[in-house]
Amino acid sequence: MTGRVLRIGNASGFYGDRFDAVREMLTGGPLDVLTGDYLAELTMLILGRSRLKDPARGYATTFLRQLEEGLGLAHERGVRIVTNAGGLNPAGLAEAVRELARKVGLPVRVAHVEGDSLPVPEGFLTANAYLGGAGIAACLTAGADVVVTGRVTDAALVTGPAAAHFGWGPDDHDALAGAVVAGHVLECGTQATGGNYSFFRAHDVRRPGFPVAEIHADGSSVITKHDRTGGVVDVGTVTAQLLYETGGARYAGPDVTARLDTVTLTQDGPDRVRISGVRGEAPPATLKAGLNRIGGWRNEVVFVLTGLDIDAKAQLVRDQFADAFTRSGSQPGEVSWELVRTDRADAATEETASALLRLVVRDQDPETVGRAVSGAAIELALAGYPGFHVTAPPGKGAPYGVFEARHVPAAEVPHVAVLPDGRRLRQEPPVHTRLLRDVGEPRLPEPLPPSAGPTRTAPLGRVAGARSGDKGGDANVGVWAVDDEAWRWLAHELTVERFQELLPETAPLTVVRHVLPNLRALNFVVHGLLGEGVAAQHRFDPQAKAVGEWLRSRHLPIPVTLLRAVHAPEVNA
Numbered sequence: 335m336t337g338r339v340l341r342i343g344n345a346s347g348f349y350g351d352r353f354d355a356v357r358e359m360l361t362g363g364p365l366d367v368l369t370g371d372y373l374a375e376l377t378m379l380i381l382g383r384s385r386l387k388d389p390a391r392g393y394a395t396t397f398l399r400q401l402e403e404g405l406g407l408a409h410e411r412g413v414r415i416v417t418n419a420g421g422l423n424p425a426g427l428a429e430a431v432r433e434l435a436r437k438v439g440l441p442v443r444v445a446h447v448e449g450d451s452l453p454v455p456e457g458f459l460t461a462n463a464y465l466g467g468a469g470i471a472a473c474l475t476a477g478a479d480v481v482v483t484g485r486v487t488d489a490a491l492v493t494g495p496a497a498a499h500f501g502w503g504p505d506d507h508d509a510l511a512g513a514v515v516a517g518h519v520l521e522c523g524t525q526a527t528g529g530n531y532s533f534f535r536a537h538d539v540r541r542p543g544f545p546v547a548e549i550h551a552d553g554s555s556v557i558t559k560h561d562r563t564g565g566v567v568d569v570g571t572v573t574a575q576l577l578y579e580t581g582g583a584r585y586a587g588p589d590v591t592a593r594l595d596t597v598t599l600t601q602d603g604p605d606r607v608r609i610s611g612v613r614g615e616a617p618p619a620t621l622k623a624g625l626n627r628i629g630g631w632r633n634e635v636v637f638v639l640t641g642l643d644i645d646a647k648a649q650l651v652r653d654q655f656a657d658a659f660t661r662s663g664s665q666p667g668e669v670s671w672e673l674v675r676t677d678r679a680d681a682a683t684e685e686t687a688s689a690l691l692r693l694v695v696r697d698q699d700p701e702t703v704g705r706a707v708s709g710a711a712i713e714l715a716l717a718g719y720p721g722f723h724v725t726a727p728p729g730k731g732a733p734y735g736v737f738e739a740r741h742v743p744a745a746e747v748p749h750v751a752v753l754p755d756g757r758r759l760r761q762e763p764p765v766h767t768r769l770l771r772d773v774g775e776p777r778l779p780e781p782l783p784p785s786a787g788p789t790r791t792a793p794l795g796r797v798a799g800a801r802s803g804d805k806g807g808d809a810n811v812g813v814w815a816v817d818d819e820a821w822r823w824l825a826h827e828l829t830v831e832r833f834q835e836l837l838p839e840t841a842p843l844t845v846v847r848h849v850l851p852n853l854r855a856l857n858f859v860v861h862g863l864l865g866e867g868v869a870a871q872h873r874f875d876p877q878a879k880a881v882g883e884w885l886r887s888r889h890l891p892i893p894v895t896l897l898r899a900v901h902a903p904e905v906n907a
Contacts, residue, residue: 338499339548339549339550340366340367340495340496340499340500340548340549341364341365341366341367341546341547341548341549342365342366342367342368342369342492342495342496342516342520342546342547342549343359343365343367343368343369343520343544343545343546343547343560344359344368344369344370344371344491344520344521344523344544344545344546345358345359345368345369345370345400345523345544346369346370346371346372346397346417346419346523347371347521347522347523347524347525348371348372348374348377348522348523349372349373349374349377349380349394349396349419350396351523352523352524353396353399353400355523355544356368356370356400356401356403356404357400357403357404357407358543358544358560358563359544359560360404360407360408360411360413361407362543362560362561362562362563363546363560363561365411365413365546366412366413366414366495366499367413367414367415367416367495368408368413368414368415368416369415369416369417369491369492369495369520370397370400370415370416370417370418370419370491371417371418371488371491371521371522371523372394372396372397372417372418372419372421373394373418373419373421373485373488375624375626375737375804375806375867375868375869376735376737376867376868376869377394377421378421378422378460378462378485378624378626379459379460379626379735379737379869381393381394381421381422381460382422382459382460382626383459385422385423386459390423390426391423391426392421392422392423392426393419393420393421393422393423393424393426393427393430393482394419394420394421394427396419397417397419397427398419398427398430398431398434401415401431401434402434402438405431405434405435405438405440405442405480406438406440408479408480409440409441409442409479414474414478414479414480414481414495415479415480415481416470416474416480416481416483416491416494416495417480417481417482417483417491418482418483418484418485418486418488418490418491419482420446420447420482420483420484421484421485422451422460422462422484423484424446424447424448424482424483424484425446425448425752427446427482428444428445428446428480428482428752431444431480431482432444442479442480443477443478443479443480443754444478444479444480444481444482444754445473445476445478445480445481445482445751445752445753445754446473446481446482446483446752447465447469447470447473447481447482447483447484447486447749447750447751447752448484448750448752449463449465449469449747449748449749449750450462450463450464450465450483450484450485450486450747450749451484451485452623452742452747454625455625457627458625458626458627459626459627459628459735460624460625460626461623461624461625461626462484462485462623462624463485463621463622463623463742463747464485464486464487464587464588464621464622464623464624465483465484465485465486465487465490465588465621465747465749466486466487466490466493466494466587466588466589466617466749467486467487467489467490467491467492467493467494467495467496467497467589468494468497468504468589468749468751468761469483469486469494469749469750469751469759469761470483470486470490470491470493470494470495470498470751471493471494471495471497471498472498472751472753472759472761473494473751473752473753473754474494474495474498474499475498476751476753476754476755476757477754478753478754481494485624487517487587487588487589488517488518488521489513489514489515489517489518489521489587489589490517490587490588490589491517491520491521492513492514492516492517492520492547492549493510493513493514493517493589493590496509496510496513496516496549496553497510497513497589499549500549500551504589504764505764506553507590507591507613507614507615507616508552508553508612508613508614509551509552509553509614510553510589510590510592510614511553511590511591511592511593511612511613511614511615512549512552512553512554512555512592512609512610512612512614513549513553513555513589514585514587514589514590514592514612514614515555515576515585515592515594515597515609515612516547516549516555516557516609517547518575518576518578518580518585519545519547519557519572519575519576519609520545520546520547520557522575522578523544523545524542524543524544524545524565525571525574525575525578525801526545526557526567526571526572526575527539527542527543527544527545527559527563527564527565527566527567527571528542528564528565528566528567528571529542529565530574530801530879531570531571531574531799532570532574532795532799532800532801532882532883532886533570533799533816537565537566538564538565538566539564539565539566540564541564541565542559542563542564542565542566543559543560543563543564543565544559544560544563545557545558545559545567546558546559546560553612553614554608554609554610554611554612555608555609556602556606556607556608556609557572557606557607557609558605558606558607559605566605567605567606567607568601568605568607569599569600569601569607570799570814570816571607572599572607572609573599573799573814573853573854573855574799574801574812574814575801576594576597576599576812576853577801577810577812577813577814577850577853577855577857578801578802578803578810578812579803579804579805579810580594580810580812580857581805581810581846581848581857581859582594582846582848582857583595583776583848583850584615586617586618587617588617588621588744588763589617590614590615590616590617591614591615591616591617591618592612592613592614593612593613593614593615594850594853595776595850595851595852596611596612596613596852597609597611597612597850597852597853598610598611598852599852599853611852616764617744617763617764618744619743619744619745619763620741620742620743620744621741621742621743621744621747622739622740622741623739623740623741623742624737624738624739625737625738625739625740626735626736626737626738626869627735627736627738628733628734628735628736629696629733629734629735629736629866629869629870630667630696630697630698630733630734631696631697631698631699631700631702631703631704631731631732631733631734632694632695632696632703632731632732632733632734632871633694633695633703633704633707633708633728633729633730633731633732634692634693634694634695634871635692635693635707635708635711635724635728636690636691636692636693636724636725636726637651637690637691637692637693637722637723637724638688638689638690638691638721638723638724638725639673639677639688639689639690639691639719639721640677640684640687640688640689640721641677641687641688641721644673644675644677644689645673647691647719647720648671648673648689648691650718650719651691651693651714651718651719652671654710654714654717654718655669655693655710658706658709658710658713659706659710662706662709662710664701664702664706665702666695666696666697666702666703666706666707667696667697667698667702668694668695668696668697669693669694669695670693670694670695671691671692671693672691672692672694672874673689673690673691673692674689674690674691674692675689676688676689676690677689690725692874693707693711694871695707695731696734700730700731700733703731704729704730704731705730707728707731708727708728708729708730708731711724711728712728734869734870734871735867735869735870736866736867736869736870737806737807737866737867737868737869737870738806739805739806744763745762745763748760749761749762749763776848776849776850776851777851778825778826778849778851779818779821779822779825779851780822781822781823781825781826782819782822782823782826782893786823786893786895786896787893787894787895788893788894789891789892789893789894790891790892790894790897791889791890791891791892792889792890792892792897793886793887793888793889794813794828794836794885794886794887794888794889794890794892795883795886795887796892796896796897797815797816797820797823797824797892797896797897798813798814798815798816798820798824798828798886799813799814799816799886800812800813800814800882800883800885800886801882802878802879802880802881802882802883802885803877803878803879804864804867804868804876804877804878806864806867807861807862807863807864807865807866807867807872808859808860808861808862808863808864809859809860809863809864809878809881810857810858810859810860810878811833811857811858811860811878811881811882811885812855812856812857812858812882813828813855813856813857813858813882813885814853814854814855814856815854815855817854818854819895819896820854820896821851821854823892823893823896824854824856825849825851825856827890828856829847830845830846830847830858832890833845833847833858833885836885836888836890837881837884837885837888839863840860840863843860843861843862843863844860844861844862845858845859845860845861846858846859846861860878860881863878863881864876864877864878
């Protein structure tokens with residue numbers, strides 16, 4: 335075991351992230367390991383469709399293009415690269431990296447991790463288990479310079495290198511849990527450095543730098559970024575990312591169950607946040623598995639309604655389409671209408687005088703959502719409401735995907751590290767009994783006393799930040815208070831009932847509230863908000879990215895003393 339701090343940087347938060355980030359991270363400051371996270375639920379579906387066209391693909395080709403320059407830079411600086419860009423074909427990408435190394439004359443040792451691919455049930459396109467970091471650690475311990483994986487947890491890109499560097503074993507729960515938390519902060523790239531941040535107006539976030547974690551032997555870490563890069567790292571940005579796509583106090587994964595209720599964040603200087611105190615428990619005996627399938631076919635038309643009689647114009651379009659579907663005998667299985675009132679009275683521009691009427695149809699038959707819908711829309715061009723036009727010409731429709739999460743016994747998944755010399759090492763799951771520490775009831779602060787004074791109706795965002803995201807068909811909305819006094823109010827005011835009142839779309843759904851006092855945060859999980867997941871395009875914000883900002887914009891009575899004392903930037907009232 336070495337006591338030297340391990341510096342891990344991330345250069346990708348998703349497939350399509352900033353292309354020059356690999357060069358920026360390799361040249362911007364010292365690193366030991368550079369990671370790249372390219373996979374998401376939707377990405378696996380995209381790669382599955384890519385593999386149907388060419389069985390040799392199924393991996394993130396962008397990563398290979400980034401390595402054309404980055405491989406030499408990493409070799410020159412002694413930086414190891416760990417990425418899940420292998421997607422559905424880690425062996426194929428590993429071989430492509432070897433070929434690139436031979437082409438540029440670099441003695442690079444390449445390894446990969448496989449075994450996440452599961453038998454694909456009939457009707458599905460992909461099926462993959464989320465592996466942990468043990469295979470990555472084995473590859474690095476064997477001397478790999480580049481490690482390519484398929485579907486691993488996002489945090490495994492950090493737990494694997496940290497375990498290899500410090501010699502942690504599977505029972506080093508607290509250290510592994512600290513690395514999981516650091517990995518979760520790093521995984522979405524610039525979301526930890528000011529991107530997608532509620533209080534963006536307080537900082538220059540035009541081009542945020544990518545994050546770096548300085549991991550210590552006990553699992554504690556400091557989140558930072560390279561000098562002279564944009565954005566900011568403070569307790570707020572790290573809190574926001576910690577709440578992203580999480581649920582309760584226990585954050586379970588294949589390496590360890592991290593206790594998010596034990597995380598302590600401390601500002602450790604400019605653009606430096608220390609993460610400490612993280613406790614861990616044994617991982618569950620099962621692994622999460624993600625399955626993707628084509629759910630059917632989908633089409634969308636957005637009608638622009640301008641000026642007077644908006645509601646009547648919208649009703650006319652609906653009636654004309656209902657008639658067209660009846661006459662054609664091609665009624666889609668699902669028809670959804672949504673009128674978005676972006677129009678203003680007596681508007682000075684045509685655009686601000688217009689509302690949008692969105693039609694979404696789904697069906698198993700591509701013809702039913704294609705020709706039947708586009709034909710009906712085109713025929714209305716001269717026979718519809720006054721001022722008829724659409725935002726884009728109607729198309730043929732496109733397939734949509736469905737994501738399903740299941741759990742499989744970890745012992746039945748062949749987690750294999752394929753070392754640089756070709757040896758194959760099977761990584762066995764932990765055999766110990768899973769012991770759980772008592773979480774207990776969350777420690778709520780004392781509520782503000784009646785002497786706190788009068789209230790004023792104002793946006794929640796005046797005293798709280800938020801970040802939201804997706805997990806399959808569920809959405810999570812993390813909300814944190816900007817100071818202790820605001821937390822004393824928020825913890826008691828923002829109940830599930832108040833949350834559903836502020837966001838009426840969630841009222842008929844199951845909402846679960848989790849309290850994280852150390853972070854001055856509440857995390858709401860909204861079950862079923864996203865239907866069958868992002869690929870199904872169930873709602874206009876299919877990944878729930880802006881639900882948190884919607885919540886912050888809602889008005890409620892807030893103690894005037896908080897509005898005067900709070901240091902959060904002003905938001906539009």
